[in-house]
Amino acid sequence: MRTYGGMTAEQRTSLRRRRLMESALELFSSQGYARTSIRSVLRHAGLKDRYFTESFSSLDDVMAALVKDIYEEQVTRCAEAIGTGRTRHERARDMIGVLVAMPVADPRKGRVKLVESLGAGPLTAQERRRGMERMTGLVASLLREGPLDPRVDTAAMSVAVVGGVGELLLNWGNGSLRISGEDLADQALLLFEAVSEHTARTP
Known part of the structure; x- marks a missing residue:
């Protein structure tokens, strides 16, 4: 199984998913769900746009x-x-x-x-x-x-x-x-x- 940075592709995807969820938790609770966008979650998580759709719709x-x-x-x-x-x-x-x-x-x-x-x-x-x-x-x-x-x-x-x-x-x-x-x-x-x-x- 190929790895990058010591992690498999599945592990990296799981890590990015968790980062998105942690950022969403922070933003939903601090500024509200209605005031949060996908872009703001990505920015808070420090991830590029394409990484949102690999985990969430x-x-x-x-x-x-x-x-x-x-x-x-x-x-x-x-x-x-x-x-x-x-x-x-x-x-x-x-x-x-x-x-x-x-x-x-x-x-x-x-x-x-x-x-x-x-x-x-x-x-x-x-x-x-x-x-x-x-x-x-x-x-x-x-x-x-x-x-x-x-x-x-x-x-x-x-x-x-x-x-x-x-x-x-x-x-x-x-x-x-x-x-x-x-x-x-x-x-x-x-x-x-x-x-x-x-x-x-x-x-």
Whole structure:
């Protein structure tokens, strides 16, 4: 296999793809998706025009790749958090901790996931839907652990929980909700507990 600079052609393509995604993450989060162009992403990444189309078809395609990676990271960590043999309350708290930790560790990802991805196109919308389905599936698995009121649709309640936590994170991130990260996690857990208590079957 031929190499150049110690890397194969596939490795160089992968590296350029990652550079484009990192530049897009920076620009989408700092100046907004609507104000970002393909040319500005290329310029930020220090790459020539021809290298965009070897990995992506559009800015929407780049955003979709970012959203996919963000959800993959969070879903994997949330699944690990609720997979231990502790109480449902403890595991729900750990899962919420994962969701709160991301915008603290990397505010760019929080901005892209919660705000800028909403203004992208159909490819991003598809990845957001897939990510939400996986996340709500994890919440539903927690809700189903106890006896359920037959009137309750756990899928619907899970969407309410994930959507509510997302709104808490959005308002916290933009400064509208002036509480600490720990308090935010506490309030999000109270939301989950309220839903789980409401969905429980009455003796």
